[in-house]
Amino acid sequence: MNIVVCIKRVPATDSRIKIGADGTSIDPAQIEWIISPYDEFAVEAALQMKEAAGGGEVTILTLGPAESTKELRTCLAMGADKAVLLKDADASSRDATATAALLAEAIGDLNADLVLCGKQAIDRDQGQVGTLLAAKLGLPCVTEIRKLEITDGKANVERAGEDGTSETYNVALPAVLTCTKGLNEPRYASLKGIMMAKKKPIDERDVSAADGALQLASLELPPPRRDGRIVGEGVEAVPELVRLLREEAKVL
């Protein structure tokens, strides 16, 4: 089975984010980059399926700047077979439609039986690429899966439904599935895997896209947290505190 996993290079969650000079991007200086954590569930799922089947091929695909080879290399070190980098210096400003179109075009050549994505990238948190990709490819899509099994050429997947229910679907392959927490525990790249990843191929392709339908107009940091306020001391302060919680903070 050929499995394609789409990943994205994103800033580490503990990075101190600064807005770049253009006002619509993140200043890349001093940022540590990681594979978006939901994408790691997708990579792990692909590797487990390949191991269970005793064969097949796992291809990692990303749209990103040239530096994304680091994240691709990490996936290869985890055990993926090859990687494709759609090199795009402006990747971060592409909207989800443009991103999905570029990914879909690349997947067209890869003869995929299954496409896995994270449910969303943790930088923009829009959660659109997986579904748009399925639409572009004309494939069925289940989002936010937390269980996955392949039997008789079909994927049996489970996702959380409304009010704590569990939905289980049987999906004909090929399909696009987006992965969420609970699906598995992503492995670490072993030191041995890291050495072996050196010898695995990364296919780098220059891509360009027309401007998408969305243009990011501005990007702003959240306002700094306001200082705490001391409303009084002891029991006497309680009525005022309750009033403020109700009327100002509106949490009661």
Added chain:
Amino acid sequence: MSESIVRDLFLGELRDDLILPYPFLDADAAEMLGMVRETVSRFAADHIDPAAIDQAHKIPAEVFEGLAEIGFYGQRIPEEFGGLDLNTSQYVRVSVELARIDGATAIMSGGHSTIGIKALLLYGSDEQKARYLPRLATGELKAAFALSEPDAGSDAQSLKCTAKLRDDGAYELSGEKLWITNGGFADLVTVFVRTPDHPRDDGRPSISCFLVEKSMGYVPGKEEDKLGIRGSSTVPLLFDKVVVPAENMVGKPGDGFRMALEILNSGRTGLAGNCLGASRFLLEEAARYTNERTQFGQPIARFPLIQEKLGRMAQDIHALECMVFLTTGLIDKVGMAPAVESALCKIFGTEVLWATVNDAVQCAGGNGFTTDYPFERMLRDARVNMIFEGTNEILRVMVATAGMAEPLKRVGEADTLSSEYGRKATGREAPDPLPVPEALQAESLALSMGVADLAQAAAKLAAEHGKAIRGEQLACAALADMTLATYAQAAVLSRAAAVVDAEGEEAAAQELLLAKGACRRLARRGREAAGRLRDHDNELLFKTAEAVSELGGLPGERP
């Protein structure tokens, strides 16, 4: 003997062919290291709890197993035996990452990869390697190194453990080894013993090296109850007529002591890397604490006496990093004998860590003294580094003795005064400054002056003491400190020059700031050491010490 930066410093020479360019990892190796770092830090975040390890006095089994899973035990083992074949530059950088997290686990790992398997790697036969290395690479076997004995510490050559040749060709080992890191659980120990059946030329029993499996019957003693690195295993090993087959001897009979020294020499950059990792972590923790802790209405990080600490920690750690990676780069590229340079890395690393942890504890005030924060544990963990793998005292004498070999030869030669060396030795000429960017000219000149001071001091001491200089331990220590300062300055300038070349002066502003500060601090340290040769009260010290030894305490007590 291959080339050495340090030996030439004693002659007033700055080997810019060895010092420049700074050996940064190439892009591929750097990317690989980034991945290794991520694996190690994620594994550690999930599985290594340094406070729990400290309290339990034990590294839990899941840490051992997890390290095996990520392939940690095979770092230095060739790929053909299932290892990763990391070179020294890469291996030490990985050590830095583990040591950030837990001192005990770092020592365990080093006990295996740095010294435990080294005799086999360097001197083992193909058959011995094939027999043991694959299982050592997976961590199925863990290794230890056994040289010290109750009466043979710094004076390792006085060891007494003995291997007698039996009629069947096997050897029978008897005696006691002490302070054996990993000894409690190791499956394969490199043991150094007397072999009276292979006498030296002077008739005394030679020293040979054996690989001894645990199943052959030695007995680990009780775990030492230690000040720090409490989770690591440190035990005596008791050998009571343990039968070891002849094919487990490593190298030739009688080669053991030379091998032991070379293993220790080659391993000291690993320990320096551990110190670098722990120091970097402490600086980050101190930075965070002093930013968050508010007194008198502002973060204490804004007070000059705290800034002094943060600044000097950063300068020292930066200098240490430059020195360690210059040295590992030389080991990998030139294949030079790293004995003296590695010893300097060990001295500097262990002392920078000690100063750093002391400053970090102080930055954290009362909290630094409690187990709620990592500082007190790291202070305890740091202390042993100045003691083991060659005490810093012994290593200072070793650095000075090695450096003095050439000056001792040359001062006696007739035409010395008129030679280039003569001009350096008498202070008439300083070495050409290292070619560095404009912004560091002053620091480069200061380094040349420091090297000139060292050459002059070495020549003077050689003339005064001749070969007896080895016994002048305080003078040796001063020489070693001058050497350390100049070698570190050279390393800092080397790196700064490379960064400015690659990125331009503007982008390298922080590098230059650190380099300037570190160089000035080191130059002052060198001048202070030179001053100790001229202006000291050693006689008063020695007399007082003699009185203390005789009276068993403070002399001249009055009510």
